[in-house]
Amino acid sequence: MTDETTPFPADEHDLLLSVKELRQIFAEAESEKAQQAGVASSNAEKQRRELIERLKSNEPIDEKMIENFLYRLKQVALKGKEEIMVGRFPNELCTDRGRAINQAEEDWPETLTGRPRQVYELWREHLKPLGYKLKAQIVDWPHGMPGDVGMFVAWEL
Incomplete structure (x- = not known):
């Protein structure tokens, strides 16, 4: 029901905000989004640093990983493909941050x-002699x- 001073229903008066109030609500929402993005970015960076530390370690590649790779290699070849990505890693694992790779040196x-x-x-010792x-x-x-950086083992069928 409306009164004579406003075309809005009485219960909707609480919903009617000034531009100043809308700006404040917008600013608070933007601040919350920025805070959430900052937390997500911080978490992603933490995970990236942990990955780099794991990949920097000289822990030997175990037999199960090699078996999984050889199985995947065979499956990819059976599909008629001529390469398989064997790893993807941050360029920080290159002493020059990937410059020589990018320049195909x-x-x-x-x-x-x-x-x-x-x-x-492993490739140099075991796969290169087989023509990979x-x-x-x-x-x-x-x-x-x-x-x-992506590393790929390739072959010609």
Whole structure:
């Protein structure tokens, strides 16, 4: 029911806000979104740092991981594909942050550290003599800068 001074129903008067009140509500909502984004970004960065620390370790690649890789390799080949990504890692695991990989320099493997270096060594010792190739490339470009590196084992069918 409306009274004579306003076209709005009486119970909706509480919903009618001034522009100043709307700005305050908007500012509070934006602040909450920014806070949530900050927490999410902080959590993502923490997880990234933990991943880098795990991949920096020289803990040997275990037999089960190798078996899983060989199984995946066979499945991919049976589908007619000629390469498989064997790892993706932050460019911080390269001594030059992926520059040699990005420039396709011949000595790019010398920049690898930690687990990526172990993958390279396994390829060199066991797969290269069987005709497999190993390549690495930057697989994402956050803010236009080199990001993660992907390592691929390739073969020709």
